[in-house]
Amino acid sequence: MRADNSSAQAAFAHASDYLERRPLVANRRPLSWITEHVCRIVEKPAPMWWWILTIFFGAVASLTPAMLTYLVSTGVGVWGLNVPVCWAWDITNFVFWIGIGHAGTLISAILFLTRQNWRTSINRSAEAMTIFAVICAGIFPAFHVGRVWMAWFLAPVPNANAIWQNFRSPLLWDVFAVSTYFTVSLIFWYLGLIPDLASLRDRAKTRFRQMAYGLLAMGWRGSNRHWTHYEKAYLILAGISTPLVLSVHSVVSFDFATSIVPGWHTTIFPPYFVAGAIFGGFAMVLTLLIPFREIYGLHDLVTDKHIDNMCKIILLTGSLVGYAYAMEFFIAWYSGNPFEIYAFTNRAFGPYWWAYWAMITCNVAAPQLFWFKYCRQNPWVVLAIVMFPNTGMWFERFVIIVTSIHRDFLPSSWGYFSPTWVDITLFIGTIGLFVFLFLLFVRFLPMINMFEVKNITPEADPHNPDSHSEQNSAISHPSTTKVHA
Amino acid sequence: MNRSEKSLHGLGAEFPTASSLLHAAKKVQALGFRRWDVYSPFPVHGMDHAMGFKRSRVSLFSLIGGFIGLGTAFALIYYTSALNYPLITQGKPYFSLEASLPIFFELTILLTAFGTVLGLLLLTLLPRFHHPVFNWDRFQRVTDDGFFIVLEAADPQFSNETTRKFLQEIGGTHISEIFQDPETAPHPARPTSEVFS
Numbered sequence: 001m002r003a004d005n006s007s008a009q010a011a012f013a014h015a016s017d018y019l020e021r022r023p024l025v026a027n028r029r030p031l032s033w034i035t036e037h038v039c040r041i042v043e044k045p046a047p048m049w050w051w052i053l054t055i056f057f058g059a060v061a062s063l064t065p066a067m068l069t070y071l072v073s074t075g076v077g078v079w080g081l082n083v084p085v086c087w088a089w090d091i092t093n094f095v096f097w098i099g100i101g102h103a104g105t106l107i108s109a110i111l112f113l114t115r116q117n118w119r120t121s122i123n124r125s126a127e128a129m130t131i132f133a134v135i136c137a138g139i140f141p142a143f144h145v146g147r148v149w150m151a152w153f154l155a156p157v158p159n160a161n162a163i164w165q166n167f168r169s170p171l172l173w174d175v176f177a178v179s180t181y182f183t184v185s186l187i188f189w190y191l192g193l194i195p196d197l198a199s200l201r202d203r204a205k206t207r208f209r210q211m212a213y214g215l216l217a218m219g220w221r222g223s224n225r226h227w228t229h230y231e232k233a234y235l236i237l238a239g240i241s242t243p244l245v246l247s248v249h250s251v252v253s254f255d256f257a258t259s260i261v262p263g264w265h266t267t268i269f270p271p272y273f274v275a276g277a278i279f280g281g282f283a284m285v286l287t288l289l290i291p292f293r294e295i296y297g298l299h300d301l302v303t304d305k306h307i308d309n310m311c312k313i314i315l316l317t318g319s320l321v322g323y324a325y326a327m328e329f330f331i332a333w334y335s336g337n338p339f340e341i342y343a344f345t346n347r348a349f350g351p352y353w354w355a356y357w358a359m360i361t362c363n364v365a366a367p368q369l370f371w372f373k374y375c376r377q378n379p380w381v382v383l384a385i386v387m388f389p390n391t392g393m394w395f396e397r398f399v400i401i402v403t404s405i406h407r408d409f410l411p412s413s414w415g416y417f418s419p420t421w422v423d424i425t426l427f428i429g430t431i432g433l434f435v436f437l438f439l440l441f442v443r444f445l446p447m448i449n450m451f452e453v454k455n456i457t458p459e460a461d462p463h464n465p466d467s468h469s470e471q472n473s474a475i476s477h478p479s480t481t482k483v484h485a
Numbered sequence: 486m487n488r489s490e491k492s493l494h495g496l497g498a499e500f501p502t503a504s505s506l507l508h509a510a511k512k513v514q515a516l517g518f519r520r521w522d523v524y525s526p527f528p529v530h531g532m533d534h535a536m537g538f539k540r541s542r543v544s545l546f547s548l549i550g551g552f553i554g555l556g557t558a559f560a561l562i563y564y565t566s567a568l569n570y571p572l573i574t575q576g577k578p579y580f581s582l583e584a585s586l587p588i589f590f591e592l593t594i595l596l597t598a599f600g601t602v603l604g605l606l607l608l609t610l611l612p613r614f615h616h617p618v619f620n621w622d623r624f625q626r627v628t629d630d631g632f633f634i635v636l637e638a639a640d641p642q643f644s645n646e647t648t649r650k651f652l653q654e655i656g657g658t659h660i661s662e663i664f665q666d667p668e669t670a671p672h673p674a675r676p677t678s679e680v681f682s
Contacts, residue, residue, distance in 0.1 A: 031526060031630035156561055164565035168577050173587035180591040184598045191602070195527075199628035218612035221619065222627040224510075224536060226609040227528035232541035233605040237598060240547075244594050251587050454630075455527040462507040462529055 103281020362392025498657025550600015
């Protein structure tokens with residue numbers, strides 16, 4: 001800043017009281033502080049609460065194989081689905097879990113491409129969440145096929161019947177989309193983990209830990225000859241994950257949209273499903289992150305600003321979803337198609353009215369609270385509010401699936417679906433599995449992406465001449481501000 | 486030439502900040518060193534340029550992977566649906582671009598990802614669990630907050646004396662000899678002050 005420009009400088013300094021960007025790592029923590037505070041979660045002996053929760057959720061998770069065993073050994077009749085509602089809780093749960101995963105890829109890929117640096121402290125746990133959610137999701141369609149021992153027929157391998165898969169079917173597209181999504185998410189997650197696994201390796205106190213993390217870190221040594229390729233590979237994976245994440249829920253929505261069932265046959269489905277997936281996914285990210293942030297004292301890494309940003313995304317996507325609900329009704333009326341009009345009237349005012357209005361309350365009304373700063377700034381209020389999208393997104397899928405098919409074209413075959421105890425227990429089992437896997441992840445892997453967080457500190461900026469001074473870099477060094485923007 | 490000099494990998498120096506590391510790297514590059522490397526806990530912005538790197542070729546592997554994926558998808562769908570066992574379903578054509586697009590897309594993405602990872606592993610020669618730099622005790626901090634430059638003995642410009650002085654001049658501290666194998670090296674590697682004083 002020029003010396004002769006002192007009045008402007010003073011004005012600028014004054015404005016900076018309001019305009020200064022909140023730093024992404026609060027309290028100007030040094031690099032070693034970041035390593036220490038993230039690694040010690042993994043290195044210190046597991047606290048008692050972790051054992052209690054892990055054993056509890058492990059027990060809940062064991063309901064999943066128990067119910068699946070019961071299902072396979074007894075027959076699909078133990079589920080409540082039957083003509084006309086042949087897709088019920090299983091597909092609802094599948095779409096619900098797949099949707100949860102989307103926030104992870106959005107944070108890791110789309111926010112990376114758009115240079116949203118605040119993603120760095122939340123992307124690791126969000127990507128882990130993606131992988132665990134897709135694992136939970138995959139269980140349902142695999143068993144929904146009925147004869148699970150024939151699920152391999154979905155794979156294009158020659159079989160005794162000599163016929164091939166129907167590549168014109170959206171259900172087969174879904175197989176490819178979901179398995180690609182899982183594989184690419186896993187690769188992306190693991191690639192991001194490598195430098196941090198090397199941190200754990202170098203800090204290891206025991207031979208076993210050194211070997212285990214060392215093997216996983218693949219001998220990473222932070223060489224710049226590696227970083228240059230690493231960054232390129234990461235960028236490419238982010239680049240391909242972006243259309244991938246948008247395509248996955250679009251393909252999932254094709255399962256419905258390409259059918260001729262009123263209530264499913266709508267062109268709005270792909271964007272509407274993707275917005276809903278991001279909405280529900282961010283709600284789940286916050287649900288998981290807020291408690292762990294409190295427990296492990298990660299307030300300087302996952303700051304109030306991070307929570308604030310995620311709340312704003314929930315507000316945006318929640319409103320998009322609300323718009324989609326309204327637009328579906330409008331198009332149903334505007335189409336003049338009596339079946340279409342009936343499907344939607346029935347959705348809101350038919351026998352499943354309670355599910356529809358639960359969905360509206362949770363997904364459209366509740367997130368509007370995030371217009372208020374108070375609601376975005378108080379983590380416990382946020383945690384309470386995001387429980388609504390978590391619930392509401394499950395209801396959304398239930399409403400779309402069940403209300404559209406429980407009354408089809410032939411009134412004599414109308415029915416009402418009720419879940420059985422097996423449906424309910426299996427779903428609870430997958431929730432247990434999801435939380436159980438996440439607890440294991442927090443315990444054994446660094447839950448915050450250390451090297452990327454280090455990369456966004458003022459210290460890491462090589463063009464910041466006094467990277468060690470206590471001076472506020474936001475005003476004296478515009479280049480720093482730009483890097484952080 | 487004694488045994489320890491024969492197995493010398495190079496001289497390592499530590500730098501306090503990313504900024505000092507970048508400035509030092511520019512000077513090493515200006516000197517014309519070829520066998521050297523910079524080690525940091527995170528990719529330092531501008532370092533690739535300072536070290537004179539060209540664009541990473543990982544993208545080439547990704548592109549090849551993507552084409553293989555697209556080709557695989559086309560071959561798979563066309564062969565199974567239109568050639569090997571054509572079967573009329575719902576009156577749709579045996580092969581059509583519209584119905585094939587989702588799988589074209591997914592397999593392209595999948596094989597691009599595989600190609601990217603393969604390219605990364607080939608270009609970085611990872612996994613490699615042993616490397617001379619690991620024999621340097623200070624080097625453990627590279628994954629925490631340590632910034633290092635290692636000038637390798639294999640470089641024609643390398644000379645234990647002048648290179649050490651050069652590293653001091655560009656701001657390096659804790660300048661140490663790094664040995665090829667831990668057996669010949671006194672473990673942990675001694676700082677040069679002990680060796681040369």
